[in-house]
Amino acid sequence: MSKMxxxxxxxxxxxVSPCWSCKGPVPRASLFCETCGAVQPxxxxxxxxxxxxPRGFAVDEETLSSRYxxxxxxxxxxxxxxxxxxxxxxxxxxxxxxxxAYRTLRDPVLRAAYLLRLRGAAAPTEESGTVDDPGLLMExxxxxxxxxxxxxxxxxxxxxxxxxxxxxxxxxxxAAAFAADDLAEATRLTTRxxxxxxxxxxxxxxxxxxxxxxxx
Amino acid sequence: xxxxxxxxxQSPVPHExxxxxxxxxxxxxxxxxxxxxxxxxxxxxRDADGxxxxxxxxxxLPDGTVLVGEEARxxxxxxxxxxxxxxxxxxxxGVGDVKKLAGVLPFEVAPAEPGESAMVRLKVxxxxxxxxxxxxxxxxTLKRQAETALGHEVSRAVVTVPAYxxxxxxxxxxxxxxxxxxxxxxxxxEPTAAALAYGLDRGAEGLYxxxxxxxGTFDVSLLRLEKGVFQVLATGGDSALGGDDFDHAVAEHFxxxxxxxxxxxxxxxxxxxxxxxxARLAKECLSTQHEAGEWFIEAGGHATRHKLGRAALDxxxxxxxxxxxxxxxxxxxxARIAPSEVKGVVLVGGSTRVPLVRRKVAExxxxxxxxxxxxDEVVALGAALQAEALxxxxxxxxxxxxxxxxxxxxxxxxxxxxxxxxTPIPVAKAQEFTTYQDGQSAMMIHVVQGERELAxxxxxxxxxxxQGIPPMAAGAARIRVTFAIDADGLLTVSAEEKTTGxxxxxxxxxxxxxxxxxxxxxxxxxxxxxxxxxxxxxxIESRVDARRAANAVAAALKADGDLLxxxxxxxxxxxxxxxxxxxxxxxxxxxxxxxxxxxQATLPFxxxxxxxxxxxxxxxxxLADFDAPQEAPQEETKDRAAR
Numbered sequence: 001m002s003k004m005x006x007x008x009x010x011x012x013x014x015x016v017s018p019c020w021s022c023k024g025p026v027p028r029a030s031l032f033c034e035t036c037g038a039v040q041p042x043x044x045x046x047x048x049x050x051x052x053x054p055r056g057f058a059v060d061e062e063t064l065s066s067r068y069x070x071x072x073x074x075x076x077x078x079x080x081x082x083x084x085x086x087x088x089x090x091x092x093x094x095x096x097x098x099x100x101a102y103r104t105l106r107d108p109v110l111r112a113a114y115l116l117r118l119r120g121a122a123a124p125t126e127e128s129g130t131v132d133d134p135g136l137l138m139e140x141x142x143x144x145x146x147x148x149x150x151x152x153x154x155x156x157x158x159x160x161x162x163x164x165x166x167x168x169x170x171x172x173x174x175a176a177a178f179a180a181d182d183l184a185e186a187t188r189l190t191t192r193x194x195x196x197x198x199x200x201x202x203x204x205x206x207x208x209x210x211x212x213x214x215x216x
Numbered sequence: 217x218x219x220x221x222x223x224x225x226q227s228p229v230p231h232e233x234x235x236x237x238x239x240x241x242x243x244x245x246x247x248x249x250x251x252x253x254x255x256x257x258x259x260x261x262r263d264a265d266g267x268x269x270x271x272x273x274x275x276x277l278p279d280g281t282v283l284v285g286e287e288a289r290x291x292x293x294x295x296x297x298x299x300x301x302x303x304x305x306x307x308x309x310g311v312g313d314v315k316k317l318a319g320v321l322p323f324e325v326a327p328a329e330p331g332e333s334a335m336v337r338l339k340v341x342x343x344x345x346x347x348x349x350x351x352x353x354x355x356x357t358l359k360r361q362a363e364t365a366l367g368h369e370v371s372r373a374v375v376t377v378p379a380y381x382x383x384x385x386x387x388x389x390x391x392x393x394x395x396x397x398x399x400x401x402x403x404x405x406e407p408t409a410a411a412l413a414y415g416l417d418r419g420a421e422g423l424y425x426x427x428x429x430x431x432g433t434f435d436v437s438l439l440r441l442e443k444g445v446f447q448v449l450a451t452g453g454d455s456a457l458g459g460d461d462f463d464h465a466v467a468e469h470f471x472x473x474x475x476x477x478x479x480x481x482x483x484x485x486x487x488x489x490x491x492x493x494x495a496r497l498a499k500e501c502l503s504t505q506h507e508a509g510e511w512f513i514e515a516g517g518h519a520t521r522h523k524l525g526r527a528a529l530d531x532x533x534x535x536x537x538x539x540x541x542x543x544x545x546x547x548x549x550x551a552r553i554a555p556s557e558v559k560g561v562v563l564v565g566g567s568t569r570v571p572l573v574r575r576k577v578a579e580x581x582x583x584x585x586x587x588x589x590x591x592d593e594v595v596a597l598g599a600a601l602q603a604e605a606l607x608x609x610x611x612x613x614x615x616x617x618x619x620x621x622x623x624x625x626x627x628x629x630x631x632x633x634x635x636x637x638x639t640p641i642p643v644a645k646a647q648e649f650t651t652y653q654d655g656q657s658a659m660m661i662h663v664v665q666g667e668r669e670l671a672x673x674x675x676x677x678x679x680x681x682x683q684g685i686p687p688m689a690a691g692a693a694r695i696r697v698t699f700a701i702d703a704d705g706l707l708t709v710s711a712e713e714k715t716t717g718x719x720x721x722x723x724x725x726x727x728x729x730x731x732x733x734x735x736x737x738x739x740x741x742x743x744x745x746x747x748x749x750x751x752x753x754x755x756i757e758s759r760v761d762a763r764r765a766a767n768a769v770a771a772a773l774k775a776d777g778d779l780l781x782x783x784x785x786x787x788x789x790x791x792x793x794x795x796x797x798x799x800x801x802x803x804x805x806x807x808x809x810x811x812x813x814x815x816q817a818t819l820p821f822x823x824x825x826x827x828x829x830x831x832x833x834x835x836x837x838x839l840a841d842f843d844a845p846q847e848a849p850q851e852e853t854k855d856r857a858a859r
Binding site: 008015016018019021022023024025027035036037038069072075076077078079081083084085087092096099100102103185205208210212 | 549602607640641643761772775818822825829831
């Protein structure tokens with residue numbers, strides 16, 4: 001056989017593997033064996049493939065949720081409670097993989113960081129992020145300062161609202177950056193989004209503490 | 217009676233799962249309930265007297281007899297030192313966790329022996345017992361009650377636990393069920409079970425809150441319900457807060473009045489238990505019937521009279537009710553939901569009958585809560601529905617979360633969070649570690665649950681000792697430790713050294729749990745037919761696997777039977793027939809051997825099926841190539857020609 005045909009056979013072999021139950025061919029990353037119906041352990045797939053949604057930063061929340069629920073409805077361990085140990089183990093692994101995918105794609109920050117990783121860009125870290133973006137560092141310090149000197153729940157809430165509004169803008173820009181394949185800009189925006197989300201959370205937590213201290 | 221409901225997206229050749237009867241059990245602090253469901257209609261299983269609630273009270277008599285329920289309660293009047301109540305509050309707990317009244321515990325504690333975990337052990341009527349064994353007695357009674365009513369063996373159950381129960385308490389519950397001869401199909405959170413019973417998912421999509429205040433535990437869960445999907449968004453609670461604390465406050469008040477009259481006195485544990493009982497009566501009476509009343513405390517030969525009115529009761533229990541409100545606000549915060557967005561609030565647990573509690577909930581959520589299903593029975597009904605769903609099948613999906621953050625203790629006693637609270641389960645997270653000594657072969661990881669910064673301030677779950685690390689230079693090892701939480705909310709730890717691919721042995725030392733050896737010994741001692749039950753279960757499991765194997769071969773023959781010669785096909789059919797025959801019998805070894813023989817007989821068949829599958833994939837691959845422009849089409853044609 002020629003080298004190219006050999007290569008093709010190797011590739012074909014990699015796309016098909018034996019079902020643990022009936023030992024027949026199962027296409028890569030199939031959820032169930034198409035011959036005997038046995039649930040399979042999760043195959044290699046990225047989060048987008050796993051949930052069956054197109055790869056990209058713009059994700060429709062409704063579609064994401066309904067895909068997730070539809071898949072869990074078939075794969076969750078509750079569907080295999082009376083079955084063999086192997087099936088229970090396979091479904092547990094599948095449900096775990098689904099939860100991992102859903103959690104990552106649902107959260108804009110995690111989704112952005114994941115996409116960057118998929119595209120081969122280095123994940124933004126706390127240090128590298130602010131070093132590359134001194135403007136962000138300044139902004140971060142100023143807003144933190146504002147938050148800690150805010151005294152009333154209303155003040156805190158408005159800082160939080162501003163952070164959340166800026167986060168929404170950032171998400172829109174991120175969508176554009178990814179669409180334009182501008183990974184450098186996407187990396188910078190991901191760092192910024194991370195910090196804005198964190199600030200928003202801190203504001204909420206602070207507002208809650210102030211409210212508990214003096215319930216009205 | 218049992219209607220077959222198949223799950224959507226079912227496999228083309230479904231095999232019979234294990235469809236033995238399964239019940240739902242609410243193992244409560246004050247009362248326990250068992251229920252069963254058929255056709256989506258759950259019903260509480262009553263005892264011979266028609267009672268639905270079994271008091272979670274266990275009495276150990278000197279002659280060795282164990283009483284559970286009403287009889288144990290009666291025993292408490294005369295011989296309180298022989299009786300244990302509210303044992304749920306001790307599950308997965310140490311002595312330090314248990315509340316004292318007037319500096320005294322309501323029971324006698326037996327100190328832990330060397331090698332034992334810190335789980336609390338009680339001294340009752342000359343016996344040394346763990347909360348697991350005591351809970352098992354309650355479960356055994358419920359099992360018997362169900363079997364009597366149904367006229368059929370009951371060996372499987374869905375058991376509920378407070379959503380806020382940590383791993384130790386959940387494991388303890390599962391262990392208690394094992395000791396009682398029950399296989400736990402799933403541990404379900406009490407608020408989720410209640411939501412299931414209310415069938416709230418049948419209406420339009422919405423956000424619901426379940427406020428569950430029992431005798432000893434408090435849970436509040438926020439769920440998103442949508443046509444068959446019950447998705448927990450956030451959960452919070454306090455596994456040491458409940459009606460018992462109300463009783464405690466009232467008892468303390470009475471004892472303070474008594475001390476003012478008679479001077480300070482030391483009470484025996486039995487007298488303490490009795491005072492708590494009186495306080496409970498007062499609370500119940502004021503909650504349901506009267507505005508004010510009078511009660512007596514008798515101890516050391518002196519009886520004192522105590523008056524109490526509703527307003528005074530509210531003042532005593534106010535701080536506890538306020539705490540539940542604070543926790544509710546925290547959970548709403550976690551889920552990023554405003555109270556106004558909540559479509560309905562469900563009340564669960566006997567303590568929600570207290571008027572102050574109801575007022576507080578209505579105030580917090582700005583609406584009257586739903587309480588049409590008996591708050592004492594609703595959890596068991598939900599558990600029964602889930603038991604039916606797991607055995608017969610259903611369209612509902614329960615997606616729960618981990619209630620407490622999971623972390624590991626690092627240098628300086630700081631906690632590093634691995635899995636944050638409210639993460640949907642099942643979930644797995646991996647973390648890499650390395651060694652700090654040359655040739656280090658073992659490593660210890662201390663896992664804790666909770667939200668605090670320091671390990672000491674959280675609940676210690678267990679110490680996991682990883683053994684069998686291959687000898688390497690310090691810092692060279694890449695040990696990937698995976699923390700996996702299953703659908704019951706229980707943690708499993710596994711480890712693998714990545715550069716060599718060697719998996720480590722993991723030895724678990726639970727901080728507040730029973731070791732496998734403890735369990736094995738207790739199983740031997742406790743169940744009359746422990747051995748028989750286990751063998752029976754193994755037999756059923758082997759039949760289920762045999763059914764799977766037979767169906768798989770049948771499906772394979774249907775799809776690819778043309779790959780076989782007549783003789784080969786007959787040989788396989790014979791092996792298949794043999795499996796079918798032994799399955800009907802009781803010989804587990806014969807069943808397993810027959811399945812093994814079937815696998816062997818179909819090996820060459822399987823190879824041919826794989827070849828065919830690969831050739832198909834290859835052909836598909838080539839077809840796809842023709843659709844898109846090729847980089848070097850010339851070379852490809854040349855190659856084909858050469859072959």
